[in-house]
Amino acid sequence: MNDSHAEATNQAHWDEVAPIHLKSYGIEDLLNGGSQIDSIQKSELYPISGKDLIHLQCHIGTDTISLALDGANVTGVDFSGESIRIAKDLAARVRSRTGRTFKAEFYQANVLDLKSITSEKYDIVYTSKGVLCWIRDIRVWADTVSYLLRPGGVFYLLESHPILNMFDDTASGLRVKYPYFHQHEPTHWDDDHPDYSDSSYIPKNKTYEWTWSLSDIVNALIKSGLTIELLNEHSRLFYKAHPDMEMDEDGWWFFREFKDKIPLTFSLLATKRG
Numbered sequence: 001m002n003d004s005h006a007e008a009t010n011q012a013h014w015d016e017v018a019p020i021h022l023k024s025y026g027i028e029d030l031l032n033g034g035s036q037i038d039s040i041q042k043s044e045l046y047p048i049s050g051k052d053l054i055h056l057q058c059h060i061g062t063d064t065i066s067l068a069l070d071g072a073n074v075t076g077v078d079f080s081g082e083s084i085r086i087a088k089d090l091a092a093r094v095r096s097r098t099g100r101t102f103k104a105e106f107y108q109a110n111v112l113d114l115k116s117i118t119s120e121k122y123d124i125v126y127t128s129k130g131v132l133c134w135i136r137d138i139r140v141w142a143d144t145v146s147y148l149l150r151p152g153g154v155f156y157l158l159e160s161h162p163i164l165n166m167f168d169d170t171a172s173g174l175r176v177k178y179p180y181f182h183q184h185e186p187t188h189w190d191d192d193h194p195d196y197s198d199s200s201y202i203p204k205n206k207t208y209e210w211t212w213s214l215s216d217i218v219n220a221l222i223k224s225g226l227t228i229e230l231l232n233e234h235s236r237l238f239y240k241a242h243p244d245m246e247m248d249e250d251g252w253w254f255f256r257e258f259k260d261k262i263p264l265t266f267s268l269l270a271t272k273r274g
């Protein structure tokens with residue numbers, strides 16, 4: 001599989017689902033100025049007020065705008081032009097409805113190209129919730145994160161736990177179907193799987209996804225000059241990744257049968273060595 005074909009296919013997928021997500025994400029609270037950042041991230045990353053922050057793979061900007069409402073000077077980057085268009089529009093709508101001024105700017109770029117696109121440096125590089133499976137080269141990704149940080153700057157990631165990639169997500173019960181470890185060839189998801197946010201929508205553009213183990217991710221960051229300050233594993237997930245999952249009272253997803261027994265999300269905070 002040619003990597004640029006895989007990325008172009010993924011880009012078309014994200015352009016297609018961006019307007020679907022504008023409807024399915026539930027943006028009413030955000031339009032009224034309510035931050036969407038969850039309690040785990042707030043306890044691990046905040047305070048962010050006054051910090052220059054770049055949000056990688058920002059999608060339609062809901063988290064980017066939330067980070068800006070919480071006080072950071074935020075730049076959102078995504079390779080989906082349609083996502084960026086919607087994110088800019090959403091930021092304008094939040095400003096107009098709330099009367100609040102905040103810095104949330106957006107531009108379209110492939111994260112893996114940022115070293116040749118920008119010389120800006122940031123206090124915080126942030127990325128979260130469904131990002132690493134789209135990255136074809138974890139070493140280039142980690143080098144980019146490091147490049148974007150000022151010395152002493154902070155990288156923060158909250159992501160689905162890679163253990164979840166192993167399970168068959170089409171049938172009840174936890175059955176190992178896919179390898180945990182990275183495979184050179186991406187997995188081509190070409191079935192009629194519904195969208196993760198709007199289960200009534202079947203995307204026409206299919207995807208290619210890469211698997212990175214926890215050690216791939218951590219080692220790539222260490223090699224790129226970061227010091228890992230925090231690595232946490234959590235027993236709940238931010239979306240419904242499997243038919244057996246149920247939602248708890250706080251909106252997180254979990255397996256009743258394996259409640260608090262297996263990791264579903266991990267978070268990581270690292271600093272750039274000075």
Ligand SMILES: C[S@@+](CC[C@H](N)C(=O)[O-])C[C@H]1O[C@@H](n2cnc3c(N)ncnc32)[C@H](O)[C@@H]1O
Pocket residue numbers: 010011014015057058059060061062063077078079080083109110111112128129130131134135
């Ligand atoms: C699951 S979404 C991120 C979701 C986001 N956390 C949210 O809650 O809206 C993944 C995003 O990654 C973007 N993306 C995938 N590969 C990328 C790349 N190589 N460079 C930049 N953006 C990329 C997609 O366009 C999409 O907007």
